[in-house]
Amino acid sequence: MELKANNISFSYNKRRQILKDFSLSVDSNRIIGLMGDSGSGKSTLCKILAGYLTHYSGEVTLDGNKIPDRGFYPVQLIFQHPEKTMNPKWKMEKVLNESWTPPKELRDTFGLKDQWLTRWPNELSGGELQRFSILRAINPETKFIIADEISTMLDAVTQVQIWEKLINHAKANNIGILAVSHDPELLEVICDDILFFDEINNL
Amino acid sequence: MGKLLEVNNLSISFTQYVQGLNRHDTKVISDLTIDVGEGEIVAVLGSSGSGKSLLAHSILGILPYNSHVTGEIKYKGNILDQELKEKIRGKEICLIPQSVNFLDPLMKVSEQAIGECKDEKERDEKKVRQREIFSKYGLDESVDDLYPFELSGGMARKVLLSTALVGNPDLLIADEPTPGLDAKSVKETIDDIRNLKEQGKGVLLITHEIDVALKTADRIAIFYSGYVIEINNVDNFKNADNVLHPYTKALINSLPRNGFNLTEGVQPLEDLPGCPYWENCPIRLDKCKDNKPELVNHDGIMIRCFNFKGDNDGA
Numbered sequence: 229m230e231l232k233a234n235n236i237s238f239s240y241n242k243r244r245q246i247l248k249d250f251s252l253s254v255d256s257n258r259i260i261g262l263m264g265d266s267g268s269g270k271s272t273l274c275k276i277l278a279g280y281l282t283h284y285s286g287e288v289t290l291d292g293n294k295i296p297d298r299g300f301y302p303v304q305l306i307f308q309h310p311e312k313t314m315n316p317k318w319k320m321e322k323v324l325n326e327s328w329t330p331p332k333e334l335r336d337t338f339g340l341k342d343q344w345l346t347r348w349p350n351e352l353s354g355g356e357l358q359r360f361s362i363l364r365a366i367n368p369e370t371k372f373i374i375a376d377e378i379s380t381m382l383d384a385v386t387q388v389q390i391w392e393k394l395i396n397h398a399k400a401n402n403i404g405i406l407a408v409s410h411d412p413e414l415l416e417v418i419c420d421d422i423l424f425f426d427e428i429n430n431l
Numbered sequence: 432m433g434k435l436l437e438v439n440n441l442s443i444s445f446t447q448y449v450q451g452l453n454r455h456d457t458k459v460i461s462d463l464t465i466d467v468g469e470g471e472i473v474a475v476l477g478s479s480g481s482g483k484s485l486l487a488h489s490i491l492g493i494l495p496y497n498s499h500v501t502g503e504i505k506y507k508g509n510i511l512d513q514e515l516k517e518k519i520r521g522k523e524i525c526l527i528p529q530s531v532n533f534l535d536p537l538m539k540v541s542e543q544a545i546g547e548c549k550d551e552k553e554r555d556e557k558k559v560r561q562r563e564i565f566s567k568y569g570l571d572e573s574v575d576d577l578y579p580f581e582l583s584g585g586m587a588r589k590v591l592l593s594t595a596l597v598g599n600p601d602l603l604i605a606d607e608p609t610p611g612l613d614a615k616s617v618k619e620t621i622d623d624i625r626n627l628k629e630q631g632k633g634v635l636l637i638t639h640e641i642d643v644a645l646k647t648a649d650r651i652a653i654f655y656s657g658y659v660i661e662i663n664n665v666d667n668f669k670n671a672d673n674v675l676h677p678y679t680k681a682l683i684n685s686l687p688r689n690g691f692n693l694t695e696g697v698q699p700l701e702d703l704p705g706c707p708y709w710e711n712c713p714i715r716l717d718k719c720k721d722n723k724p725e726l727v728n729h730d731g732i733m734i735r736c737f738n739f740k741g742d743n744d745g746a
Binding site for chain 2: 266339343344354355356383384386387391392410414417
């Protein structure tokens, strides 16, 4: 499968344009890195690809077709701060099962402990919460993952664990990944190919 | 060289109400020992959300009311009690906070840097000093009258740093100064911190980014599950063979440039009766499960592991 962004232009207000004629393509079974400085518009692009922002010009297609806005969205976004994506008044078990019910073996693969399920989000660390975010995102209907700085706030040991498990799962299930980061060393080791944001943004 | 700051066996816990009137104690920092000398940068490295910032807050005396603190903090050899903390914070000890959110949005930045003054004379003196420091960091006079929302991210960071320096402190505590910054701003921040050291100031750098610690600090303390498990010189962190604790080795080997090697295991949620790393440790001994190792000095390296004998033990 191919996720394509064609000539995307976007601005939040009239004063400053964020994206201009931005195009990229990600193949499933490939991991593409996207590197850029903070404030350059990487996260905005992620939100457009994952269907969070809709008032842009240009188009996002999956195998040449527009992605329907009903039903499960096959492009899933994982954010930098997992604690901001979870209902603070839900226990982790409910948070985990929000999208689908990940089987026990998958929970084990991602190192998710059963005792965490009865906790509230504020009782777990960023690394623990990020494992929940990833499991929620790898719903069987997911075709592409947009990973927006998902390991920036984590320690180096957890960073390896999370990426290794996510990449293995993606390769085995033909899921494509767009890995967004400002860290060239990280992208160098995890990606098949690296794109530079400023070079493809025509501003 | 005199020690500016000594923290001995500091523990911090919180009492929280869970479901009605049930109270629950959560231990966040356990038995933390660390020191900072003049002209020295010491980094505390731990994952985010692990409670490292509370160390900064307890040194400044700004912990919330439901916290319990045991242990001892000394500043220049004197016990740092609440009274002394309130007297010297903002003067001899200053905080460089994490983010722009620490600036008052309704106050001009120069006013914030100058802060409260007793009289006109003190105010004039501080104004001169504020101008001096602002220009040193490339903030010209037009910046003085700006409000925080008018600053770029990089300028705001320089304002935070300058504000901390106006009181001419001897000890600075930098709490996560770099997250969310791009490579260029990170480099600037690193240079600024190193520059403080050259001015003879002591810096306690609290961070989760190992690269920042490696590029600035003289010594690095590794914070794991609420405990400091190793304090080692920065040069020893270049090679996993030169650090002692198995978690520290795993951390170095997991860096992208050192092979991105996988180590399984997560930090325990509860305070265990034995070593905090027991569950994941490749060199654990029988006694590690139920006995807690102390932080000992092993050939100049502080280490919390039964596999390494302290210089004062036995023999």
